[in-house]
């Protein structure tokens with residue numbers, strides 16, 4: 001497997017101010033885990049996303065996660081987890097963007113936009129060239145994600161909502177192998193559907 005370097009020291013080694021007085025962006029640190037859980041439980045129905053991130057972290061599958069912090073409180077979060085594209089000569093290391101969340105009182109101020117943009121800059125510095133997301137085309141389209149870029153991948157999530165963005169050479173087809181933690185998310189969604 002390709003060795004992926006940690007984010008460049010130049011990127012987010014210091015807190016990065018989004019907007020004076022609003023929030024700063026930085027890499028997730030161990031002390032953030034509970035606040036990230038709180039944010040995800042508040043942002044999504046059920047505990048699926050919070051459990052997903054805990055499991056991705058403990059499995060070592062979180063390639064990059066960024067927080068937006070205001071006065072010591074995590075108010076925004078984005079995760080990029082390891083996603084292998086299989087079927088070529090050797091598996092290709094890509095990432096899946098999920099989840100993304102910002103507390104309502106901080107929404108509509110560009111926090112998620114900055115999390116995603118800085119995330120992409122970090123990924124590029126890490127040598128990762130493909131990011132895949134399952135979400136709203138009207139939202140992720142503004143960052144360059146498209147269904148066209150993802151349409152040929154074999155995936156349990158294949159649909160008009162599956163989108164991809166490449167920053168460099170990356171496969172257009174192959175089987176998307178998500179980290180094991182994503183199986184829990186499907187089980188959680190199935191449980192909720194039956195409740």
Ligand SMILES: CC(C)(COP(=O)(O)OP(=O)(O)OC[C@H]1O[C@@H](n2cnc3c(N)ncnc32)[C@H](O)[C@@H]1OP(=O)(O)O)[C@@H](O)C(=O)NCCC(=O)NCCS
Pocket residue numbers: 043044099100101102103106107108109110111112113114134135136138139
């Ligand atoms: C989606 C979310 C992270 C956006 O955070 P944010 O910091 O307000 O985002 P930004 O300020 O960068 O961007 C706001 C824009 O996103 C749009 N947007 C927000 N949620 C959207 C959605 N579900 N579908 C389409 N557009 C959406 C807003 O309408 C706004 O558009 P505008 O710029 O044309 O006014 C936030 O609404 C959230 O946490 N929602 C609950 C969790 C969630 O749904 N996460 C995404 C899972 S795919």
